[in-house]
Amino acid sequence: MNTFLAEELNLQISSTKQLRSTIVNLSHSHRVLSFAEMVSSQNENSLLSSEGDSQRTQYPYVTGTSVIGIKYKDGILMAADMGGSYGSTIRYKSVERLKQVGKHSLIGASGEISDFQEILKYLDELILHDNMWDDGNSLGPKEVHNYLTRVMYNRRNKFDPLWNSLILGGVKNGKKYLGSVSMIGVHFEDDHVATGFGNHLARPILREEWREDLTFEEGVKLLEKCMRNLLYRDRSAVNKLQIAKITEEGLTISQPYSLKTFWNFAAFQNPTVGAEGSW
Amino acid sequence: MLTETSDVPKVGFSFDLCSRNNMLTKKGLKPPGYLKTGTTIVGVVCKNCVVLGADTRATAGSIVADKNCEKIHNMAPNILCCGAGTAADTEAVTDNISSQLKLHRYHTGRESRVVTALTLLKSHLFRYQGHVSAALVLGGVDVTGPHLHTIYPHGSTDTLPFATMGSGSLAAMAIFESEYREGLTRDEGVNLVTKAICSGIFNDLGSGSNVDICVIEKGKTEYLRNHLTPNPRTYISSKGYTFSKKTEVLHTKITPLKELVDVVQVGGDAMEE
Numbered sequence: 001m002n003t004f005l006a007e008e009l010n011l012q013i014s015s016t017k018q019l020r021s022t023i024v025n026l027s028h029s030h031r032v033l034s035f036a037e038m039v040s041s042q043n044e045n046s047l048l049s050s051e052g053d054s055q056r057t058q059y060p061y062v063t064g065t066s067v068i069g070i071k072y073k074d075g076i077l078m079a080a081d082m083g084g085s086y087g088s089t090i091r092y093k094s095v096e097r098l099k100q101v102g103k104h105s106l107i108g109a110s111g112e113i114s115d116f117q118e119i120l121k122y123l124d125e126l127i128l129h130d131n132m133w134d135d136g137n138s139l140g141p142k143e144v145h146n147y148l149t150r151v152m153y154n155r156r157n158k159f160d161p162l163w164n165s166l167i168l169g170g171v172k173n174g175k176k177y178l179g180s181v182s183m184i185g186v187h188f189e190d191d192h193v194a195t196g197f198g199n200h201l202a203r204p205i206l207r208e209e210w211r212e213d214l215t216f217e218e219g220v221k222l223l224e225k226c227m228r229n230l231l232y233r234d235r236s237a238v239n240k241l242q243i244a245k246i247t248e249e250g251l252t253i254s255q256p257y258s259l260k261t262f263w264n265f266a267a268f269q270n271p272t273v274g275a276e277g278s279w
Numbered sequence: 280m281l282t283e284t285s286d287v288p289k290v291g292f293s294f295d296l297c298s299r300n301n302m303l304t305k306k307g308l309k310p311p312g313y314l315k316t317g318t319t320i321v322g323v324v325c326k327n328c329v330v331l332g333a334d335t336r337a338t339a340g341s342i343v344a345d346k347n348c349e350k351i352h353n354m355a356p357n358i359l360c361c362g363a364g365t366a367a368d369t370e371a372v373t374d375n376i377s378s379q380l381k382l383h384r385y386h387t388g389r390e391s392r393v394v395t396a397l398t399l400l401k402s403h404l405f406r407y408q409g410h411v412s413a414a415l416v417l418g419g420v421d422v423t424g425p426h427l428h429t430i431y432p433h434g435s436t437d438t439l440p441f442a443t444m445g446s447g448s449l450a451a452m453a454i455f456e457s458e459y460r461e462g463l464t465r466d467e468g469v470n471l472v473t474k475a476i477c478s479g480i481f482n483d484l485g486s487g488s489n490v491d492i493c494v495i496e497k498g499k500t501e502y503l504r505n506h507l508t509p510n511p512r513t514y515i516s517s518k519g520y521t522f523s524k525k526t527e528v529l530h531t532k533i534t535p536l537k538e539l540v541d542v543v544q545v546g547g548d549a550m551e552e
Contacts, residue, residue: 200449200453201449201450201452201453202453203482204449204450204453204454204478204482205457207482208454208478226453228456228457229452229457232456233449233452233453233456265440265461266440266461267438267440267461268440271438271439272438
């Protein structure tokens with residue numbers, strides 16, 4: 001039973017209440033709870049006081065869906081769509097989820113948009129203070145990644161997480177860096193990373209088709225393949241995306257554009273041929 | 280309590296114990312775990328055939344219970360069904376409907392149709408309201424052509440040109456969505472299905488071991504068991520086991536068995552009751 005605790009802390013936990021009752025109640029059985037169950041179980045199992053009027057983040061409201069990042073020959077490529085969903089409605093269609101951080105880094109975020117804006121404020125302050133030293137050094141992507149990890153982990157320890165999964169990429173002194181930080185502080189560095197649904201739908205494709213020496217065009221094609229997959233199979237995806245490129249020279253974020261999709265399979269035109277009455 | 284009359288047939292799932300089980304679970308009793316197949320199963324319709332694929336790992340919680348189980352079940356000579364979910368449920372439901380199809384074949388004298396299997400399966404699953412946890416990919420070729428359907432535990436079905444089910448379905452669907460084209464040949468279909476199952480095996484923890492493929496064409500069904508084994512057991516010593524030195528014999532004593540009792544047959548068979 002104790003080994004389950006370590007596993008559960010690494011899981012993508014969908015609510016602070018579930019996290020709380022997981023840590024507090026060691027005999028918590030290993031199953032996914034519905035939201036109503038979580039609320040009621042929190043009242044029964046938790047040793048903490050009632051959270052009805054708490055100021056802590058309980059659940060996300062306006063969320064962005066997956067971000068995908070890959071290393072390529074000259075640097076890092078990142079793609080994210082521009083949708084901000086409010087529950088099951090796609091409320092905002094022009095949310096920029098890829099932003100520059102200092103001279104060398106690029107951040108992409110999924111999850112709660114307001115928490116992302118808060119993170120951008122923290123990063124702004126970090127970069128400002130770094131610039132004020134005026135010593136010719138500047139924070140590289142590895143340093144920013146570490147800073148973000150500390151911020152996310154400390155917030156999670158206070159049971160008030162910033163509800164985001166972040167991807168941090170950049171190039172400094174010729175070295176490419178691509179890392180990921182989750183809402184609970186899980187962080188790692190890899191050649192290709194994705195958040196949210198991208199982990200399930202994009203990473204298998206990237207594991208098959210990523211190579212060290214992708215050119216810019218090949219990298220964009222690969223990212224578009226993954227984004228198209230997400231567009232077909234993720235309900236909160238919108239067909240308006242941006243691709244960002246960061247190299248030693250600098251950062252460019254593309255204008256928003258949309259992908260071509262194909263819906264004209266013969267089998268889709270008349271699905272019940274030969275099976276009248278079925279659906 | 281109702282008294283049971285002998286002429287009421289006791290058939291079907293009995294929901295009598297459900298309220299008692301719910302009460303016990305609320306009190307904290309953990310129900311016994313069941314063997315889930317935590318699977319990747321896929322199907323694809325090619326030009327005039329259907330290719331089904333499945334991985335071969337059966338899990339009980341986080342333990343791999345069976346490294347090389349068979350997830351592709353026979354429904355009819357021209358219809359096969361891959362099953363994901365609870366292993367007992369998929370076995371039982373496919374065996375049941377397979378028998379019903381056979382009786383139907385004897386009755387009508389014709390080859391079974393895929394929609395027949397589909398309707399029998401979906402009515403069965405709907406009757407049990409999702410408690411029979413079987414998610415199936417049903418494929419076959421009959422007089423009306425090649426067909427591929429997915430059936431969900433609650434009884435809904437889809438008719439699709441390519442389908443994936445199970446915990447590895449997203450990994451496999453990623454491959455299908457990026458590489459499926461219409462009018463695939465048999466070999467292209469087999470390669471695509473193998474690639475999709477491998478994607479499930481290597482990217483999903485609930486799927487693993489080997490790839491099973493089944494190709495159904497008009498008049499011919501090929502079951503390629505363990506078509507691909509991408510997870511061989513390596514590091515086996517070729518020398519086998521050797522013991523470094525022989526066991527020393529220190530002392531030998533032989534005691535012949537003595538007869539304590541004389542067994543006498545008194546006419547008739549020894550086993551006569």
